Amino acid sequence: MNRIILILLICCGSINANCNSPSDDESKIAREKLIKWKIYNKTYQVKGKTSTYEIGICSTPNNSINNGDAIIQKLTNSSSSLGQLSQSNLVGEDNWILLTYENGSRFHNQCENKTRSASILFICGKKTGNITVIQESCNYVFQFQVAELCTSVVQVKNKMSGGAIFIIIILCLASAYLIGGFFYMRIQRGARGIDQIPNLDMWRKLGNLAADGCNFCCRCKTDAARSGYIFDDSGPDLRGDDDILAP
Numbered sequence: 001m002n003r004i005i006l007i008l009l010i011c012c013g014s015i016n017a018n019c020n021s022p023s024d025d026e027s028k029i030a031r032e033k034l035i036k037w038k039i040y041n042k043t044y045q046v047k048g049k050t051s052t053y054e055i056g057i058c059s060t061p062n063n064s065i066n067n068g069d070a071i072i073q074k075l076t077n078s079s080s081s082l083g084q085l086s087q088s089n090l091v092g093e094d095n096w097i098l099l100t101y102e103n104g105s106r107f108h109n110q111c112e113n114k115t116r117s118a119s120i121l122f123i124c125g126k127k128t129g130n131i132t133v134i135q136e137s138c139n140y141v142f143q144f145q146v147a148e149l150c151t152s153v154v155q156v157k158n159k160m161s162g163g164a165i166f167i168i169i170i171l172c173l174a175s176a177y178l179i180g181g182f183f184y185m186r187i188q189r190g191a192r193g194i195d196q197i198p199n200l201d202m203w204r205k206l207g208n209l210a211a212d213g214c215n216f217c218c219r220c221k222t223d224a225a226r227s228g229y230i231f232d233d234s235g236p237d238l239r240g241d242d243d244i245l246a247p
């Protein structure tokens with residue numbers, strides 16, 4: 001999980017949009033989603049293993065150290081900023097949104113003395129606003145559940161591809177044809193045995209044609225003219241097609 005987020009961070013790091021500036025379309029869409037879900041400009045509190053976090057979603061938590069801090073980490077005796085609102089980055093797709101904050105308080109003799117930074121990953125979850133602390137070291141990672149993000153996933157899953165629907169329709173038509181034809185031949189024509197198969201003559205003809213085709217293709221002598229080639233109108237293979245397709 002952390003690795004995925006790291007990759008996301010590296011890939012998306014170049015997009016320099018934030019909570020406030022409506023600069024590029026991608027972050028605008030993500031921001032509008034957060035507003036729609038009523039989590040934009042809200043603050044949340046979550047307990048980790050060692051500390052408590054006050055998390056602002058594009059907002060500043062109540063008792064921030066400096067104006068403009070987006071996430072506050074509270075230890076027993078101290079608190080530090082995990083990122084600033086002005087250094088935010090918002091990217092997203094249909095089923096996730098990633099909000100990152102940078103330039104928090106600087107580490108001392110840890111994490112290469114870098115400034116603290118944090119990411120909030122919004123993903124599908126049962127309860128909107130349920131936050132899980134994923135990582136509590138140099139790079140802080142939080143997972144934020146949003147019920148609305150699940151619907152898009154479900155929709156994608158339920159959508160059948162055009163090809164599958166086509167095949168199902170063909171199968172339905174074929175079985176309707178066979179069953180309907182079977183009863184028609186049996187009841188109306190009094191057919192029995194193999195004669196009950198509808199349009200038996202046509203299918204026999206088709207079988208013959210197919211056999212001819214196979215014979216032609218597979219047993220062809222190399223010197224024979226390829227008269228049955230698909231672009232050649234004079235070929236014997238295609239001549240029967242009109243009869244076959246006729247009901």
Ligand SMILES: *[C@@H]1O[C@H](CO)[C@@H](O)[C@H](O)[C@H]1NC(C)=O
Pocket residue numbers: 041059
């Ligand atoms: C964010 O919420 C605060 C109150 O919690 C409000 O004063 C402020 O105007 C809001 N900002 C935006 C941009 O909606």
Ligand SMILES: *[C@@H]1O[C@H](CO)[C@@H](O)[C@H](O)[C@H]1NC(C)=O
Pocket residue numbers: 043044045054061062
């Ligand atoms: C911050 O303060 C506002 C009112 O000023 C309150 O509604 C909100 O719950 C507080 N947030 C936290 C995380 O304490």
Ligand SMILES: *[C@@H]1O[C@H](CO)[C@@H](O)[C@H](O)[C@H]1NC(C)=O
Pocket residue numbers: 076077
């Ligand atoms: C917090 O401060 C108290 C004294 O003010 C000290 O005894 C305690 O060890 C400190 N705890 C941590 C985790 O630094």
Ligand SMILES: *[C@@H]1O[C@H](CO)[C@@H](O)[C@H](O)[C@H]1NC(C)=O
Pocket residue numbers: 087103104
């Ligand atoms: C990072 O934050 C410090 C104050 O905490 C500020 O002086 C500095 O300009 C900020 N850096 C950037 C790139 O915004």
Ligand SMILES: *[C@@H]1O[C@H](CO)[C@@H](O)[C@H](O)[C@H]1NC(C)=O
Pocket residue numbers: 108109110112113
């Ligand atoms: C971090 O800063 C301290 C001084 O505050 C310094 O002694 C140490 O070498 C620095 N570490 C790194 C990895 O830059």
Ligand SMILES: *[C@@H]1O[C@H](CO)[C@@H](O)[C@H](O)[C@H]1NC(C)=O
Pocket residue numbers: 127130131132
């Ligand atoms: C939040 O989600 C975790 C699992 O991710 C679950 O254990 C916990 O009960 C949930 N909390 C609420 C209030 O739904």
